[in-house]
Amino acid sequence: MAAVTTRSFIAFLLIASFGILFAGCGSASTPGNEEEFSFTAEDLARFRDLAKQADMAGSGTEVTSEAASGAVMDLTTGQKLPTEPPVLDLSLMKTYDAVRAGPGIASKDSYQVTNEFLNVRSSSNVTSSQLARLVRGDSVTVLEFVDAAWAKVRMTDNREGYLSQRYIAKIVSEEQLKKEKEAFAGQYYVNFGFVNVRKGADSDSEKLGELPGQAFVKPVSHDDNWARISFQGKEGYVAMQYLSPFLPNFLVRQNTFTLPILHYRLSQQGSLDALIRHLPKLKAEGVSFLTMDQFADLLLKQQEKDIRLPPKAVVIAVSDLTAQNVRTASDALTAAGVKATLFIPTKELGLSGITEKTLLTLLANGFDIESGGHTGDDLRSLTNAQVELELAQSRKLLEDYTHGQVRIVGYPEGGVNERVAQYAAQAGYLLGVGVAPDRTFQREQLLRLPSFLVSPTATDQEVITMVKGQ
Numbered sequence: 001m002a003a004v005t006t007r008s009f010i011a012f013l014l015i016a017s018f019g020i021l022f023a024g025c026g027s028a029s030t031p032g033n034e035e036e037f038s039f040t041a042e043d044l045a046r047f048r049d050l051a052k053q054a055d056m057a058g059s060g061t062e063v064t065s066e067a068a069s070g071a072v073m074d075l076t077t078g079q080k081l082p083t084e085p086p087v088l089d090l091s092l093m094k095t096y097d098a099v100r101a102g103p104g105i106a107s108k109d110s111y112q113v114t115n116e117f118l119n120v121r122s123s124s125n126v127t128s129s130q131l132a133r134l135v136r137g138d139s140v141t142v143l144e145f146v147d148a149a150w151a152k153v154r155m156t157d158n159r160e161g162y163l164s165q166r167y168i169a170k171i172v173s174e175e176q177l178k179k180e181k182e183a184f185a186g187q188y189y190v191n192f193g194f195v196n197v198r199k200g201a202d203s204d205s206e207k208l209g210e211l212p213g214q215a216f217v218k219p220v221s222h223d224d225n226w227a228r229i230s231f232q233g234k235e236g237y238v239a240m241q242y243l244s245p246f247l248p249n250f251l252v253r254q255n256t257f258t259l260p261i262l263h264y265r266l267s268q269q270g271s272l273d274a275l276i277r278h279l280p281k282l283k284a285e286g287v288s289f290l291t292m293d294q295f296a297d298l299l300l301k302q303q304e305k306d307i308r309l310p311p312k313a314v315v316i317a318v319s320d321l322t323a324q325n326v327r328t329a330s331d332a333l334t335a336a337g338v339k340a341t342l343f344i345p346t347k348e349l350g351l352s353g354i355t356e357k358t359l360l361t362l363l364a365n366g367f368d369i370e371s372g373g374h375t376g377d378d379l380r381s382l383t384n385a386q387v388e389l390e391l392a393q394s395r396k397l398l399e400d401y402t403h404g405q406v407r408i409v410g411y412p413e414g415g416v417n418e419r420v421a422q423y424a425a426q427a428g429y430l431l432g433v434g435v436a437p438d439r440t441f442q443r444e445q446l447l448r449l450p451s452f453l454v455s456p457t458a459t460d461q462e463v464i465t466m467v468k469g470q
Contacts, residue, residue, distance in 0.1 A: 085388050085389050085391075085393065085427075086392055086393060086396040088392055088395060088396060088428050089428065092428065092430075093425070093426075093428060094135070094137050094138070095136065095137045095303070096425070096428075096429075097137075097425070098112060098137035098139075098303065099299050099300060099302075099303060099430065099443075099446070100425075100430075100443060100444065100446045100447065101171070101443070101444075109142045110139050110140070110141055110142075110170070111139070111140055111141075111153075111168040111169060111170050111248075112137060112139055112140075112169060112170075112171055112251070113134045113135065113137060113138045113139075113167060113168055114167055114168060114169050114249070114303075114304065116136055117133055117136075118133070118134045118135075118138075118163055118164065118168070119132075119133055119134075119163065120132040120133070120153070120155065120159075120162065120163050121161055121162050121163065123162055124146045124147070124149075124150035124152070124162040125150075131159060132155060132161065134155075134163075136303075137303070139156065140153040140154065140155055140156075140163070140168065141153060141154040142165075143160065145165060145216075145246075145248065146162065147214040147216055148189035148190075148214040148215075148216065148246050149166070149214040150163070150164065150214075151163060151164075151165040151168065151248075165248060165249075166249065168248075169248070169249035169250060170248060170249070170250050171251050171253050172250050172251070172252060172253070173252070173253065173254075173255045174252055177250060177252055180250060181247060181250075184245075184246060184247050186219065187217075187218055187245065187246045187247075188216070188218065188219065188227070188243040188244060188245055188246060189214055189215065189216050189217065189243070189244060189246045190211050190212065190213050190214060190242055191242060191243065191244040192242045193212075193213045194210045194213055195210060195239065195243070196210050196238070196239075197210060197211060197229070197231045197236040197237070197238055198237050198238070199236065200237060201225070201226035201237045202237075203239070205237070208231060208232070208234065208236045209232065209236075211231075211238065216246065217229055217238065219243075220235075223240075225239065225240055226238070226239060226240060227243060251303070251304075251306070252306045253306065253443075254302060254306070255442060255443050256442055256443075257309065257441055257442075257443075258309075258440045258469075259290070259295065259309060259313055259314070259315060260314050260315070260452065260467045261292075261314075261315040261317055261450070261451035261452065262278075262314060262317065262452050262454050262463065262466065262467070263317045263318075263319065263410075263435065263451040263452060263453050263454060264318050264319070265319050265320045265453065266318065266319070266320040266322075266325050267320035268320075268456050269456060270456030270457070271456045272325065272328065272332065273456070274454060274456045275318070275329075275332065275454075276332045276336070278454070278458070278460060279316075279333075279336040281460040281463065281464065282314065282463065282464070282467065283336070283337075283338075285312070285464060285467065285468075286312055287312045287313070287314045288310040288311065288312050288313045288314065289313075289314060289315075289316060289338050289340075290310065290313045290314065290315050291339055291340065291368035292315055292317065292341040292370060293341065293370070293408065294368070295309075295315065295431070296407050296408060296430050299430070299446070312467075314467055315340075315341060316333070316338055316340040316341070317340065317341045317343060317433060318333075318340050318341070318342050318343065319342075319343040319345075319410050319412075320345070320372070320376070321343070321344055321345070321348065321354065321372070322348050322353070322354070323348060323353045323354050323358075326354055326358060326362075327358075329342075330342075330362055330365065330367060333367070339366040339367055340367060340368070341367075341368040341370055341408070342362065342367055342368065342370070343370050343371065343409075343410030343433075344369060344370070344371065344398060345372040345373055345374065345375070345394075345412065346371070346372075346373075346393065346397040346398060347374055347375055347376065349397060349398075349401060356401045356402075359401050360403075363402060363404070368408075369398065369402055369406070370398075370406055370407070370408040370409065370410060371391075371395050371398055371406050371408070371409040371410065372394070372409075372410050372412060373390055373391070373394050373409065373410075373411065373412040374389075374393050374394040374397075375390065376412045376413075377390075377412060377413075378411075378412060378413040378415035379391075379411055379412065379416065379420045379423075380415040380416070380419075380420060381415070384423070387419070387420055388423050388426070388427070391409060391423055391424055391427040391429070392427045394409070395428065395429070406429075407428075407430040408429060408430065408431040408432070408433065409424055409427075409432050409433070410432075410433045411424075413435075414434045414435025414436075414451075414453065415434070416432060416434040416447075416448050420432075421448050424447050425447055429447070430446070431446050431447065431449060432447040432448060433449045433451050434448055434449060434450065434451065435450070435451055435453045436450035436451070437450065437452055437453075437466075438450035439452075439466065439467070439469050440469075452466045454466075
């Protein structure tokens with residue numbers, strides 16, 4: 001018998017394991033959780049459909065008789081298959097954690113690496129031995145700035161070493177920046193290879209010694225030409241032209257955002273009609289339509305420079321999409337010239353559902369495709385294992401179908417709490433969208449973003465009020 005392709009085999013295992021885990025939940029006797037899931041023959045057919053689609057989307061290898069028979073998917077045989085979540089690319093988790101860390105969370109002397117990588121050395125010179133190699137987003141505690149070039153730091157594993165201070169920055173808010181700068185007021189460094197220290201403020205005065213390049217200098221007083229300093233227990237003078245003010249790097253990062261997310265759930269009858277009705281009014285107000293993916297890109301860019309949201313930015317989020325409504329919704333948004341974020345529940349994927357071709361067409365038309373969970377159940381009511389599998393499975397399936405990166409989850413039913421948000425972070429999501437009537441949020445809330453659940457009966461003025469906050 002021909003072997004099933006690797007992609008096909010993995011897809012079968014993922015989908016089968018997903019089904020098995022939830023099949024066991026339908027008859028759970030836990031008080032208050034009865035009927036939490038009901039795994040039906042229709043569900044089984046959908047999983048088989050997903051498996052066929054995953055196989056066909058592969059390298060073109062013919063589906064083997066074993067795969068076509070659905071034997072791997074026969075959940076009534078008692079065959080034990082893995083129930084672990086799929087393997088995901090989590091290489092950006094550390095970066096995402098750094099993005100979500102607000103300035104107030106970092107300790108007083110905590111700095112982040114701003115370069116792609118940064119060597120930590122045993123002493124403050126480039127020829128000393130390398131102790132560690134840090135990457136962008138890693139945090140260190142600065143114990144002291146040795147000079148303008150080097151900082152002595154403590155790493156997260158408590159080891160101490162030295163690194164180039166030009167490649168680290170302290171994350172601060174606008175409110176913190178002024179106070180941080182005041183701590184370095186009057187601090188200078190030698191901006192030349194060395195500078196002579198003289199007995200008087202005159203280039204012909206007796207030379208007392210010299211200061212090496214990058215050395216710190218804190219003048220007792222100075223004018224435009226000379227600085228009076230303490231030197232080896234005496235007073236001396238150095239030329240101001242060889243001194244520059246010293247400041248470590250500060251990265252001013254926005255901590256409070258105003259970004260109304262208008263959330264339309266198509267399972268609510270009349271929601272699509274309401275969306276079509278509201279869009280022209282929003283455009284007339286001069287709003288700037290942003291997708292969640294564009295917001296994620298902005299957050300990542302803020303790790304390197306201070307950039308802000310465009311004025312009057314608004315996100316249109318659409319959830320509860322199915323094969324029956326996805327075309328109508330995308331056509332309406334396209335006709336209005338609006339690119340929205342579409343939260344796709346991955347149970348709807350498949351040959352008889354939302355196909356790979358449909359998703360790729362949506363992406364080509366500028367829509368943002370993100371996870372709407374898998375089953376559509378409120379994640380707060382699930383066990384830890386179920387939440388983990390839901391979040392990981394939906395991300396994996398969508399990435400396989402779209403051949404791209406999925407960074408955002410729209411929690412089904414808006415169901416998110418601290419536990420669910422934690423599992424979303426572990427599944428490699430940068431952002432998570434819940435339901436809460438607020439247009440303003442803090443950086444620490446990025447996995448629990450508020451959104452306005454727009455009622456099908458909401459008037460134009462009510463929607464404008466959501467956006468403007470009046």
